[in-house]
Amino acid sequence: MQPSQFISRFLVPVCCIAIFLPFLLASKSFMKPVAKSAINYPAHDFHRDEKVAIAADPYDTADKVKIFSIDFMSYGFMPVFFVVTNDGDQPISVANMEIELITANHSKLTPESPDDIYRRLANPQARTRPSPFPLPGGGVKGTITQKERDQVESAQFVARAVEPHTTQSGFLFFDVGGIHAPLAGATMDITGVANAKGNELMYFEISMDKYLNAPANP
Numbered sequence: 001m002q003p004s005q006f007i008s009r010f011l012v013p014v015c016c017i018a019i020f021l022p023f024l025l026a027s028k029s030f031m032k033p034v035a036k037s038a039i040n041y042p043a044h045d046f047h048r049d050e051k052v053a054i055a056a057d058p059y060d061t062a063d064k065v066k067i068f069s070i071d072f073m074s075y076g077f078m079p080v081f082f083v084v085t086n087d088g089d090q091p092i093s094v095a096n097m098e099i100e101l102i103t104a105n106h107s108k109l110t111p112e113s114p115d116d117i118y119r120r121l122a123n124p125q126a127r128t129r130p131s132p133f134p135l136p137g138g139g140v141k142g143t144i145t146q147k148e149r150d151q152v153e154s155a156q157f158v159a160r161a162v163e164p165h166t167t168q169s170g171f172l173f174f175d176v177g178g179i180h181a182p183l184a185g186a187t188m189d190i191t192g193v194a195n196a197k198g199n200e201l202m203y204f205e206i207s208m209d210k211y212l213n214a215p216a217n218p
Contacts, residue, residue: 030151033067035169038085042214043188045204050195051088052162054204056188057081058211059171068155070148075120076177077112079155080188083169086162090196094168095160097192101174101208104185111172114152118144120175183208 038044041055059065059079065072072079082099086092101109112120122144157170176182190204 030154035083035167037167038083043206043208043211045206050201053085054190055083056206058183076175077173078176080172082157082172084162085167089164091161091163093161093194100189102187103182109174112175117152117173183212
């Protein structure tokens, strides 16, 4: 084989991969975690009579937040994976659901809207504290790209109903900037979940200490 043929056949494809690989990695889409049944998460509340369970799984560790390209923690936002499982035979409505994260010092936090998140990310001065585990290139420097908007939108919990024997999931983002150890002693209260007849179920209360005290995965 002539040297020129070797270069053409082997080196050119390698060079192309080296050039385009960073762009391919950068364009990787956000993938929301596959939800388990809510009862499989340490922090959950199960209404046995209605066969409905709700779980809250905070993403507050370096390993967990790797799924995001945005460094939410550096802007004071804590992502919480929110899971609703309906093991009953009738659908339930979560269209009017209200959620509060009540901290040990009685601060009542509600999930931030996408617009609230965009405003914080677009304003570098709005950072509340340094991230304990910054992501390379994860900060937003004064502007929001379409990819970042898409990530926030696709991560959100947006379900309006949960069909029988199914699970719905998504992320809630709480502004915990300036709050020391926001999960310790905190509870998440959920109201407004209704059955197929429109009757509201008893409220759900999830202790965040169940998450904090759960054994680490092997």
